Amino acid sequence: KSDLILAVNDVLANDQTHHRYIIKDLLGQGTFGQVAKCWSEDRDCFVAVKVIKNQPAYHQQAIVEVSILDMLNSKFDPEDNHQIVRMIEHFYYQEHLCIVFEMLGVNLFELLKANNFKGFSLNLIRTFTKQILKALALLRDAGIIHCDVKPENILLTTSPGSAEIKLIDFGSACREDRTVYSYIQSRFYRSPEVVLGHAYTTAIDMWSLGCVAAELFLGLPLFPAQSQYDLLQRLMKVLGGKPPDFILRYAKNTSKYFKIGRAPNEESVLMGERQHSSYQFLMPDDIRLRENEAPVIGRHYFPEDWDLEKLITSYHMKRGMSEEEIKRESSRRLVFVDFLKGLVDMDPLKRWTPNQAEQHPFLTEAPFTGPFQPPQDVPRLPIRQVMNMDHNPVTGHWF
Ligand code: ADP
Ligand code: MG
Numbered sequence: 001k002s003d004l005i006l007a008v009n010d011v012l013a014n015d016q017t018h019h020r021y022i023i024k025d026l027l028g029q030g031t032f033g034q035v036a037k038c039w040s041e042d043r044d045c046f047v048a049v050k051v052i053k054n055q056p057a058y059h060q061q062a063i064v065e066v067s068i069l070d071m072l073n074s075k076f077d078p079e080d081n082h083q084i085v086r087m088i089e090h091f092y093y094q095e096h097l098c099i100v101f102e103m104l105g106v107n108l109f110e111l112l113k114a115n116n117f118k119g120f121s122l123n124l125i126r127t128f129t130k131q132i133l134k135a136l137a138l139l140r141d142a143g144i145i146h147c148d149v150k151p152e153n154i155l156l157t158t159s160p161g162s163a164e165i166k167l168i169d170f171g172s173a174c175r176e177d178r179t180v181y182s183y184i185q186s187r188f189y190r191s192p193e194v195v196l197g198h199a200y201t202t203a204i205d206m207w208s209l210g211c212v213a214a215e216l217f218l219g220l221p222l223f224p225a226q227s228q229y230d231l232l233q234r235l236m237k238v239l240g241g242k243p244p245d246f247i248l249r250y251a252k253n254t255s256k257y258f259k260i261g262r263a264p265n266e267e268s269v270l271m272g273e274r275q276h277s278s279y280q281f282l283m284p285d286d287i288r289l290r291e292n293e294a295p296v297i298g299r300h301y302f303p304e305d306w307d308l309e310k311l312i313t314s315y316h317m318k319r320g321m322s323e324e325e326i327k328r329e330s331s332r333r334l335v336f337v338d339f340l341k342g343l344v345d346m347d348p349l350k351r352w353t354p355n356q357a358e359q360h361p362f363l364t365e366a367p368f369t370g371p372f373q374p375p376q377d378v379p380r381l382p383i384r385q386v387m388n389m390d391h392n393p394v395t396g397h398w399f
Contacts, residue, residue, distance in 0.1 A: 014091035046103040108151035119219035137354035147172040149208035196251035203348040210343025
């Protein structure tokens, strides 16, 4: 049987450590399996247990999740101050891999919903963003790409009254030198290089963070795209311009969305000529944009103003702010828009790293004197030097 039927008061027992987890509630269900809120008899506290389906693909990916979290927790974040969920242990229960996590609270999507999708204050967004950057800075040092940064995977901790959050769900994560999947990230938060099927790096998580930060302000996703084509169209409109030439040139899906001025012949390629640098975005009639559509259709709304800054401004107005308030807020908004632009940069090589983003006036609250130019970031150590991931903590074997 690939899936266990979990019920309240069932016990998940680790036969080796004899730890017992009594199911108190079911928190979530996904394709991978189920997450249960459990009472840990041995630790006298609640925990979240992810029970993975007994199927090779899910099991294999869960092993990667365990390996990556084990390494991040113990090697890179032993003091637990980088806003990454703690994994307590893992074990097999009736041939199902069970991963035990510290118990966290609601996710940021649920929080936005509880606030009727009106968005949060810039102060709260600053608090959240700083914490996610802390997590992403650590991932960059570790050479790990999360691959699924979105509001649903950012959870409040349960410490009362604080706005502390943690990054969860390393079920899609990978090593930067082992990017085997090309269909990754949730669509609204998917970077242009991934849409186009180009090679990718930890910079894709920074793109997602930019989308998340904007959503925390707007209350709705920045790019609520219904297809990959729609996504490319939206981000070119909002950001102005196409993905950089080198991405279009080397990505494997470019021809699905763009046509080239003149096909390069073998000779011109050999000569290194860049004659195919004039890419034109395809406009199939059936997906043509509905320009003057009402702004909100479920989560798939069409903004009246496509420019990032206008988009942010118009949402402030819709939120019922007075002219005066909007004016007073306008300088703060400008700083925020400048911050977003550094994250949702279509060029992954120019997109800010976590350390660069952390120095932006939106976060440091230093005076804003015009578009932020971050200092160069320090290059990372070669991945093999910083970690030894060839050990599989689940099986005790080496990959
Ligand atoms: P997936 O997204 O692959 O289905 P997640 O790891 O994101 O799996 O878990 C699914 C859901 O279960 C989360 O969105 C969250 O609501 C809940 N959940 C996961 N881990 C925890 C945790 N440590 N504490 C509380 N809830 C959790
Ligand atoms: Mg998830």
